[in-house]
Amino acid sequence: MGAPLTVQGLSICAGANTLVDNLSFSVQPGEVLALIGESGSGKTTTALALMGYARSGCRISAGRVQIGDTDVLALDAARQRGLRGRTVSYIAQSAAASFNPSRTIMDQVVEPTAIHGLCKRAEAEAKAVQLFRELALPDPENIGARYPHQVSGGQxxxxxxxxxLIGDPELVILDEPTTALDVTTQIEVLRAFRRVVRERRATAVYVSHDLAVVAQMADHILVLRNGRMSELNATGQILSAPADDYTKCLLAAARPAVRASGQASGDSALLLDVQELSCGYGAVDAKGRPAKLILEDINLKLYRGQAIGVIGESGSGKTTLARAVAGLLKPCHGSVTFDGHALAPTLQQREREQLRRIQIVFQMADTALNPSQTIWRILARPLQFYKGLHGEPLKQRIFELLDLVKLPRTVADRLPGGLSGGQKQRVNLARALAAEPALILCDEVTSALDTVVAAAVLDLMAELRRELGVSYLFISHDLHTVRSVCDEIVVMQHGRKLSQVARADYERGPHHPYYDLLARSVPELRQGWLDDMDRAAAAAAATPSTREALA
Structure with a gap:
């Protein structure tokens, strides 16, 4: 059973900068309040303050946070630590980064009960198994004996x-808990979270940039911009009749827009030809097959000026395909031909010109950009390597690239850590464009970005395609995003290509059942969508022919 949460006049500063400015709101037991807004709007900073916590360099400068009868900010550090994991708990975005890979799952799940002295180990394990059942986890009696790497991301x-939840907290904070998941896994997790919150009548705060997800989870929405409240209202009211212009902007960005430029035509030259490509990881046997085969017999053709999307769940082989085309992973079978010339299987064997013409943009700009080098140095390196530029020509080209990706020239002297997520992804894209490539491999380039920033990056990519004629192989698990950007969609599952769908056929069938499943699994921007999905799933389960089609 949850406790009421009351926040009054909350302000958080970092030096002379105000990150959160005079926020006030309340949440009742059994209710979910969503905090939404762009990156840097103060969502996570506000959520952490509900536990009395401020990140390094930040401080809670004013306000009151009360959970039930407890004034969180009035507690000393030791009592605040005793609060966390018991009175209030936090579910982070990246579970993979939150678990210790060297300890079993059960050891880590029951750890809060030991820290707070809540119950004996046997009782804690029994409680954990019950929670595993409530969260619809497979084999609840034995999954705790596994290690984190032995379960899927959604699990x-x-x-x-x-x-x-094992400490029966009165307040649960969910911070982007499904952002890193593919769409079909996201549905399972959303169902589980919503069911547990409802059944336990927990008080919950849900941090997200995804309005479609929020529409399924939240009773009320608080819209944040630059640390200030733009709007606070019931979810239905926000979705149907937002009062604030910024909220209207968020809603517009959440609705997919067609960005495909139609550059490729029937007489376009073949640029990339993938034939019977197979590859994987691990030791290679006598027949040249790796221990773990990820891709099997993939065939794909991409023409100049074309954008092809590759979709599928986590583990379907999407990123492995991009890595093989880029030369980062050696195929065990098949061939990759680029602009009429066979590509050597590894980067080390390819010619410099081939390296220049195929560039890759990774999902996480945070890890793709060297944190110790300025943006100037990051962009200068490919210009010097591929183009031999120095001095004034180098300076001018760096400025042109920043202009191209719509970044102010002043960012050239900054480090990546001083930029927002969207700005870093634009730098990532500018670095790829510095080589003047014919093909850019885009690996989940918008999945870590908030809705407004992601929409801006997609608009930019469509514009670059029109102006530069660059081609894209666009890897994603978000079918709506791929539909908005690409001319054709390749559907993958378990390392195999199931089908390829042209733009003209996106909305008309018949399609492969797995394509239809992915299409249905993307949350719609309306309340009740998840309930409709649950009813449809129940009806499908009762129909043998439907079960067989999806198997």
């Missing part, structure tokens, strides 16, 4: 929820 996310 690990639910296991982190079990860890957060």
């Amino acid at each position: 690990l996310q639910r296991l982190m929820a079990a860890m957060a």
